[in-house]
Each structure stands twice: as C-alpha cells, then as structure tokens.
Amino acid sequence: MKNPGHGPTRRLRAWVGAAGAILLMALWLLWLLGSAPGGVPVPQPKITVLVWHWPFTDRSPELPGDTCTRYGMPYCRLTTDRSLLARADAVVFHHRELQTQRSRLPLAQRPRGQPWVWASMESPSHTHGLGRLGGIFNWVLSYRRDSDIFTPYGRLEPHPGPAPPLPVKSGMAAWVVSNFQERQQRVRLYRQLAPHLQVDVFGRANRRPLCAACLLPTVARYRFYLAFENSLHQDYITEKFWRNALAAGTVPVVLGPPRATYEAFVPPGAFVHVDDFRSARELAAFLRGMNESRYGSFLAWRDRLQVRLLSDWRERFCAICARYPHLPRDQVYEDLEGWFQA
Structure with missing residues (x-):
C-alpha cells in the first residue's frame, strides 16, 4: 500500500531543488553582468568627503546629497558638517585658509588611518606656510599632473x-x-x-x-x-x-x-x-x-x-572619490613644502 504523502513530498522536494538551482543561476548571471564590461555595475559604497572649510569664504554652499552625481560620481557625498569627522572617509583642507590662520587642523581629533587631503590651485610663488604641514597629509589635490587628485583649470x-x-x-x-x-x-x-x-x-x-x-x-x-x-x-x-x-x-x-x-x-x-x-x-x-x-x-x-x-570647487572635491579606491592609505607627505616648491 502506497503512503499518500510520498507523492506530494517528492514533488515539493523537486520544486525546492529546481527553485534553488534557478536562484543560483540568477545570482551567477548577475555576477557575470556586473563583472563584464558594459554590464550592470556593481553598486559601490558611498564615499563621504568632509570639506573642513570652503575655499575663500566663511559661508559654505548648499551641498545636496546628489551634488557629485552631476559630475558622474553618484557614490560620492560631499559634506561640510564637522560633526562627521570621525565617520568621514577622507577630509580635505584648502591651503589658503590654513595659510591665513582662518582655519586650523583638528589634529587631536583625527581618527586613526583617515586620509587627509591638501588642496590648492595657487602657484608656489603665492603659497606660504608649508613648512609646518609636513607629515600630516596623505594626498594632494592640485593642478600638477603628479598630484594624487589632478584637477586642471580646464x-x-x-x-x-x-x-x-x-x-x-x-x-x-x-x-x-x-x-x-x-x-x-x-x-x-x-x-x-x-x-x-x-x-x-x-x-x-x-x-x-x-x-x-x-x-x-x-x-x-x-x-x-x-x-x-x-x-x-x-x-x-x-x-x-x-x-x-x-x-x-x-x-x-x-x-x-x-x-x-x-x-x-x-x-x-x-x-x-x-x-x-x-x-x-x-x-x-x-x-x-x-x-x-x-x-x-x-x-x-x-x-x-x-x-x-573646471573652476567649480564642488567638482574638484568630488574628484577625490574617483581616485579614492586607487590611492595608498599609508602615504604621507613628510616634506610637503619640498614637493610643491620643487
């Protein structure tokens, strides 16, 4: 005499097995599409760049969440909220404000391993006070082609x-x-x-x-x-x-x-x-x-x-995100003045 539950049980197991195979196949195809050129891009984690002080002004512009999207970097977020210092992926400092002492570096609050970016579009002839900034910055943003974040004027x-x-x-x-x-x-x-x-x-x-x-x-x-x-x-x-x-x-x-x-x-x-x-x-x-x-x-x-x-500082700062995955975290400009004034 047949057990009346065997038929449905076998069918359920077969269905579950087929569904699992289909799911695995779908995941494999998604991986292929995301890995292949022109395929579905793999979502990138959001990179938060904290702008410690906005260049040449005491009032920072509004920075909507999609600020960097207009420059082709939807995975990048700019902020001037200093309360995010501990959570920011990178912090950028514009030199003119450091040079004129209108802003100071939060050295005592710096999270361990956080990349700091020195930014300036001025020439060495109009850049002073670099001698006291050695051993602090990991990356440089400037018009020089050998900068970590190269941002020409045009x-x-x-x-x-x-x-x-x-x-x-x-x-x-x-x-x-x-x-x-x-x-x-x-x-x-x-x-x-x-x-x-x-x-x-x-x-x-x-x-x-x-x-x-x-x-x-x-x-x-x-x-x-x-x-x-x-x-x-x-x-x-x-x-x-x-x-x-x-x-x-x-x-x-x-x-x-x-x-x-x-x-x-x-x-x-x-x-x-x-x-x-x-x-x-x-x-x-x-x-x-x-x-x-x-x-x-x-x-x-x-x-x-x-x-x-390329004159908008928002675009320049968003460029940090484009280079972020490719830059060394352990790099330090021990002699920033020597590099820039060379």
Missing part, C-alpha cells in the same frame, strides 16, 4: 555640433591684468612687446576693468590674447589660458611652463609660445605678419573640440 573635450561663430577680429592683441608689478616676468615681456605690437590692456591695473559678462565678448574681438601667467611653475596653466583665450575664441600667446606641457593638454598648433622666439620683437613680427590662412589653422581645433572649464 580641458578640451569633443563637442557634437559645429563650433559657434566668432565675431570679426577688429583688434590685434588683448591682455586682461589686475596684478601688474614691474618685477614680474610677464610685465617685463609686455614692456618689450608693446613698442612693436598693438596691445590693448584691460583690468584694474590699467583702470579699464571688465565686468564678468563682458570679458569673453571683448577678448573675442582680438586675434591674440596674452595668456601670461603671473609666475612660472611646473604645470601651472590657469584660466588665463583656458577661459580668457581658448574659451573666448582667440589665439593665446603663452608665457608659462615649457611648450611640451601645453601640448599635453591641447594640440600643438592651438597656441603661440614665447619661448619659440629669440626676442619680443621677433614674436611681434610673427603675430603681425600672420595671414588669414595661417591664423585660421590656430583655431582649427574648434571644429571638433570645446573648452570645459
């Missing part, structure tokens, strides 16, 4: 449509400058250049200030822009090159790092470097004598590329 990226038209070029060369000191190399070069080239100078130094919205339209009417850095240092290429010249649609005449450094960022035919000429007079003759065809070749990059300005 970059070129592809654009989908045609380049916007440029206004008629009615002037030869423009220069916007506020900090005008005779000891600066850029001022000495300007003095040598001015007798041989018409240069219209704007800014507080010449009592011809330009409003923020007026700068690019004004510069766009000139053939050349003097993108002269206020000090010459490794990789130091600022908004004078990216915004005032390239974004305005004029050809930059650059005084800064060597030509090879600029060529790491833009095509070699997108700028004129002063180092390529034996004298300011020779440089002026080259600029004055340039025909339309030759001049147009300096702007050819605009047919396929556009300028992306």
Whole structure:
C-alpha cells in the first residue's frame, strides 16, 4: 500500500531543488553582468568627503546629497558638517585658509588611518606656510599632473555640433591684468612687446576693468590674447589660458611652463609660445605678419573640440572619490613644502 504523502513530498522536494538551482543561476548571471564590461555595475559604497572649510569664504554652499552625481560620481557625498569627522572617509583642507590662520587642523581629533587631503590651485610663488604641514597629509589635490587628485583649470573635450561663430577680429592683441608689478616676468615681456605690437590692456591695473559678462565678448574681438601667467611653475596653466583665450575664441600667446606641457593638454598648433622666439620683437613680427590662412589653422581645433572649464570647487572635491579606491592609505607627505616648491 502506497503512503499518500510520498507523492506530494517528492514533488515539493523537486520544486525546492529546481527553485534553488534557478536562484543560483540568477545570482551567477548577475555576477557575470556586473563583472563584464558594459554590464550592470556593481553598486559601490558611498564615499563621504568632509570639506573642513570652503575655499575663500566663511559661508559654505548648499551641498545636496546628489551634488557629485552631476559630475558622474553618484557614490560620492560631499559634506561640510564637522560633526562627521570621525565617520568621514577622507577630509580635505584648502591651503589658503590654513595659510591665513582662518582655519586650523583638528589634529587631536583625527581618527586613526583617515586620509587627509591638501588642496590648492595657487602657484608656489603665492603659497606660504608649508613648512609646518609636513607629515600630516596623505594626498594632494592640485593642478600638477603628479598630484594624487589632478584637477586642471580646464580641458578640451569633443563637442557634437559645429563650433559657434566668432565675431570679426577688429583688434590685434588683448591682455586682461589686475596684478601688474614691474618685477614680474610677464610685465617685463609686455614692456618689450608693446613698442612693436598693438596691445590693448584691460583690468584694474590699467583702470579699464571688465565686468564678468563682458570679458569673453571683448577678448573675442582680438586675434591674440596674452595668456601670461603671473609666475612660472611646473604645470601651472590657469584660466588665463583656458577661459580668457581658448574659451573666448582667440589665439593665446603663452608665457608659462615649457611648450611640451601645453601640448599635453591641447594640440600643438592651438597656441603661440614665447619661448619659440629669440626676442619680443621677433614674436611681434610673427603675430603681425600672420595671414588669414595661417591664423585660421590656430583655431582649427574648434571644429571638433570645446573648452570645459573646471573652476567649480564642488567638482574638484568630488574628484577625490574617483581616485579614492586607487590611492595608498599609508602615504604621507613628510616634506610637503619640498614637493610643491620643487
């Protein structure tokens, strides 16, 4: 005589076995999709970056939870809430506030093993007080390409449509400058250049200030822009090159790092470097004598590329999360001054 429970029991066991196999298969497929290029991304844990003090202001901007999502880093959270010091994955300090003593390092409250980031976009000539910061910071955020978190002032990226038209070029060369000191190399070069080239100078130094919205339209009417850095240092290429010249649609005449450094960022035919000429007079003759065809070749990059300005500190700080998984936790800048001033 058959036991009436054997049939259902066998069917239940078979169903459970099949369901388990299906579940294992589903988990395996999800793992494959998450591991394969182009598959479903494996969720990343949220990285919290505490900004100890916001650059150049006593009032921090609002930082919604999705602040870094707009920069392609949804797994990153920025906060200025100092009560989160013990739980933050990394803490970033902007040097100007440390330099001016407007903010101090919470050394006594620092959690063991927490990475601290030193951040600055200023040149070594305008950076002081690094000697007392040795042995504190693990990572550096700056414009230098050898930084742990490399954040340039700008970059070129592809654009989908045609380049916007440029206004008629009615002037030869423009220069916007506020900090005008005779000891600066850029001022000495300007003095040598001015007798041989018409240069219209704007800014507080010449009592011809330009409003923020007026700068690019004004510069766009000139053939050349003097993108002269206020000090010459490794990789130091600022908004004078990216915004005032390239974004305005004029050809930059650059005084800064060597030509090879600029060529790491833009095509070699997108700028004129002063180092390529034996004298300011020779440089002026080259600029004055340039025909339309030759001049147009300096702007050819605009047919396929556009300028992306990277001036928002929120984007710079979010970049810490992108590099976070790849940076050594045990690294320490014992001689931060020696590294940055080299």
